[in-house]
Amino acid sequence: MDVICCATEENESARSSLQLQSTARATSEVEKRMQQSPVQVVSRRIVKPPPRPRERVPLTTWDLSLLSADYIQKGLLFAPPPCFSTFTHLVDHLQAALADAIATYYPVAGRLAIDRHHDDEGHVVGCSVSVDCAGQGVEVLEAVADGVVVADVVPPDADVPSVVRSLFPLNEAVNYDGHERPLFVVQVTQLADGVFVGFVYNHALSDGTAFWNFINAWAEIARARLSSPAPGGGACVLASRTPPLFERWSPDGSGAAAPVVLPYADIEGLIVRPTLPPPPxxxxxxxxxxxxxxxxxxxxxxxxxxxxxxxxxxxxxxxQALSSLLWRCFVRARRTAPDQEVVFRASANNRGRLRPPLPAEYFGNAINAVSTEAVRASELLARGHGWAAAAVGRAVAAHTDAGIRALAAAWAAKPGLLAFRLFDPNAMFISSSPRFDMYGCDFGWGKALAVRGGKANKYDGKVSLFPGREGGGSIDAEVVLTPEHMLALEQDDEFWAAVSPDVQPATK
Incomplete structure (x- = not known):
């Protein structure tokens, strides 16, 4: 049997073809209805924190490398909240709680600022980027999706429908745009039988760990406001959480990081944006x-x-075991040439790996991409599941304090702004984490029905991991492939033997 291809038996192909036709028909019907029920934004609101002394938070190595990447787009789907008289009342409540949250997480309400640096003769020698914490504000959008139901957003055993992309704003923004656009925008969309809260967040400000800490803090305030409103409508205070740490990490251990001076007079020309429509x-x-x-x-x-x-x-x-399955099955689905070298990459949290470790409340980016050694496609498939799992384990284990500092030094010697824009057709990349407390984000009306991502930061071979709704160590994987590669993956028996039925939660 050819180790590069799979599911070539005639009966298997016929079975898979029938399944795919059924899925395609179901998806097509959803898409038709979505075209008839567009999402309409009905109001826009700017939310600002209380006045405070103006300050700058410098962006450092891990932050700056993300300036060309897309904003984070993650959202939570809820059943209809029973505790509000109108949908606008619900949005008012979320807005008030968000105002309290950004009183503590005030950089989220800032903007990026670019400063040019000069030598003694007045010549520009470089520029630096900081978060200007002047309370410019975050944005809250109220939207309505007439005729769209929960089942349209999370259809069982089907592709993520295109309507999900309409539940997130700033679909074309990259993080560099944060000097003009808000660093955080939330779109609250009323469905026929539910509510979707879509978060759009500038990734140069922080990584997913800090992002979900912020969202959970906001949710905690919203719950507190429902259960015990502040006297006179005053602000709710976060008493149960350790305050976020905004001081940036310095590789030399000298204390608070100084602004990193990039050796460019202007960085706008270095920002990479898609110039063509993305491939299917x-x-x-x-x-x-x-x-x-x-x-x-x-x-x-x-x-x-x-x-x-x-x-x-x-x-x-x-x-490691899930990564091995995905890596090997992706190589098969792509029908990669036997002699072609392939690699596995994943985003790793640096906080606990540094010595001394960064505190959990560090509010910035503290991530690097870890990578396995390159291996020929035929060798990867021939060596099997256990070998690939161990290869992933070695890559993760090698990401130590020394390795992190070496990567930071290499970046400083040759600063780059292209992280996550370097698509490699012979690699796969895993981001996000099932450790993020996504389903703990209870705004006061119960646990979310589902987590979904928007169109940002997606390409062939990208996987985002979320916790499974039932907990217990279960994982949901958001898998992105070209249509041809996804079709081949859907015919891979080893892969689908590991995929579990997704029980749809009731909306009532």
Whole structure:
């Protein structure tokens, strides 16, 4: 059997073809209705924090490398909240709670500022970027999606519908645009039988860890306002959370980081934006239960033990096992040439890996991409699930304090602004994390029905990991592939044997 291709049996192809036709018909019907029920923004509001002394928060290595990347787009789908008389009343409530949240997380309400630096003779020698914390404000959009129901947003066993992209604003913005656009915009959309809260957040401001800490803080305030409104409508205070740390990390350990002076007079010309319409892509949310992940992990462990790799077997994790499955199945789906070298990459949190570690409340970017060593496609597939899981484990284990500092030094020697814009057709990339407390974001009317992402930062081979709604270690994977590659993945029996049925939560 050819190790590059799979599911070539006639009966398997016929079965898969029928399944795909059914899925395509269901998706097509949803898309038709979406065209008849566009999302309409009915109001825009600027929300500002209380006045405070103006300050600058300098962007450093990890922040600056993201200036060409898209804003973060993540959102939560809820059943209809029973505690509001009107939808506008709900938006008013979220707006008031957000005003309290940005009183603490005040850089979120700022804008990016670019400063030019001169030598003694007045010549420009470079520029730096900071967050200007002057209370410019965040934006809240109120929107209505007439005729769109929860089932249209999260259809079972189908691609993510295009209407989901309409639930997020700033679809064309990159992080560099934060000097003119808000660093945070939220769109609250009323569905026929639910509410979608779409968050759009400038990634140069912070990573996903800090982003979800901020969203959870906002949700905590919203809950408190419902259960025990502040006297006289005053601000609710976050008493249960450690305050965020805005001081940026300095690689030399000398204390607060100074602004990084980039060796460019102007950086606008270095910002990379898509100039052509993106190629067609399909986006699916796939569920992996705790039991399925445990089985993948045990299979990897047994293969490693059989190969004599006891250390690798002892260290294997659910993340490694899921990454191995995705990596190998993507290589098969792409029908990668046997001699072509392929790599696996993932975003890693630097906080606990640094010595001394950064505190959990560090509010900035503290991430790097870790990568396996390149391996020929045929070798990856021939060596199997356990070997690939161990390869991912070695890449993660190698990301130590010394490695992080070496990466920071290399970036400082040759600053780049292209992180996550360097698409590699022979690689895959995993971002986000099932450790983020997405379903803990209860704004006062219960747990979200689902988490969804917008169109930002998506390309062939990109996977975002979310916690499964039922918890217990389950994971949802947002998989993005070209139509051709997704079609091949849908015919991969090894892959679909690990995918679990996604139980749709009731909206009532």
């Amino acid at each position: 892509q399909r986006d699916r949310m796939l569920h992996f239960s705790a039991e399925s992940l445990a089985a993948l992990k045990e299979r990897a462990r047994q293969e490693l033990l059989a190969a004599g790799d006891t250390a690798g077997a002892a260290a294997v994790t659910s993340f």
